[in-house]
Amino acid sequence: MNTRGLRSQLKDSVPVTGMGPQVGAYGVQDTLRSGFSSVKNELLPSHALELSEKNFQLNQDKMNFSTLRNIQGLHAPLKLQMEYRAARQIQRLPFLQSSHLALDTLKGNDESISFEDILNDPAQSEMMGEPHVMVEYKLGMM
């Protein structure tokens, strides 16, 4: 049964994308990767801003690209996205901190400071990923 369809028939609830059950390779909850599931945790976000913040950068990019496409034609967002993709590949191994210098320069993040640079800096995080597992995941072996 499609759980998404069930949820949208609940009264007083708005279907919230991005909070659905994390389905793994076989169509069920991937307990190994995303932990135990709980309906209450997944139905509603824990804070009003949680979803909008998670998708903020994506939505900004989509908006900017569509504006660019309307003004300058399809070639402009196409070329930019090609450059972003190339810059995103210049990285260290997944469990190490990479500087994302080229990507930041392209996106203009080198000339602005926001809460992403001050709070919760990933370079200062207390947990390190398990190196073998992370490389296997990145190479698609897992």
Added chain:
Amino acid sequence: MATLSVCQTQLGGFSFENCKRNAVLEAEVTKLGCRMPAARKTGTTIVGVVFKDGIVLGADTRATEGMIVADKNCSKIHYISPNIYCCGAGTAADTEMSTQIISSNLELHSLSTGRLPRVATANRMLKQMLFRYQGHIGAALVLGGMDCNGPHLYSIYPHGSTDKLPYVTMGSGSLAAMAVFEDRYKQDMEEEDAKRLVRDAIAAGIFNDLGSGSNIDLCVITKGRVDYLRPHDMANKKGVRTGNYKYKRGTTGVLTKAETKLVLEVVEETVQTMDTS
């Protein structure tokens, strides 16, 4: 949880991990009859006025934490750029961090353009940031400065709306201060008149609002000159005791005197040099 960090890249910025835990804790605490600690607010009177050659910004200096005065002399007029200053009301940490972030961004922006930053740029940056967080950042600001197009004054609300006006007031004492402005504001005032008007408006907020108090700070921004007058006026000086309640020597008569010598012998003597430079 270590496996979770494999699949999702670590992002900076706000983390909402503890929101559900906090909600549960708050429910538990209210069941016991206590209250969660309140954030420190500036419950304030801040004003700004445009006069003939520039801007005068004014603020009181009291920071409250619930019903207690947390800081008797805090500084609410924040630096944004050499020609732009911003007064902040609302949650103290939010105004502090927002103005610092915007100040850094404006500095980078002005280095990139090679020009003095404009007040409209600071206004646009602040309103876009506050709207992004939908009012959860409780910062109500009065932004004023002098740029190539003349003096500008904006008021910015926590949800991201802004107003460009010749005189603005914000904070819990804003109604008292606005009453003074509505009575005595004139266009193209002189600097001394503008300073006196702002001083009176803040004094009205201080004496009629519980959330504002202590001294009056002023900031006068004109072309090429900024006067940061802190404190401009100490409206609430702590009183001096009128009487001296110490007894004079000889008030009590001496009946007898007995002297006992304490015998001490020197066991060890050490010399430690002190760096008095």
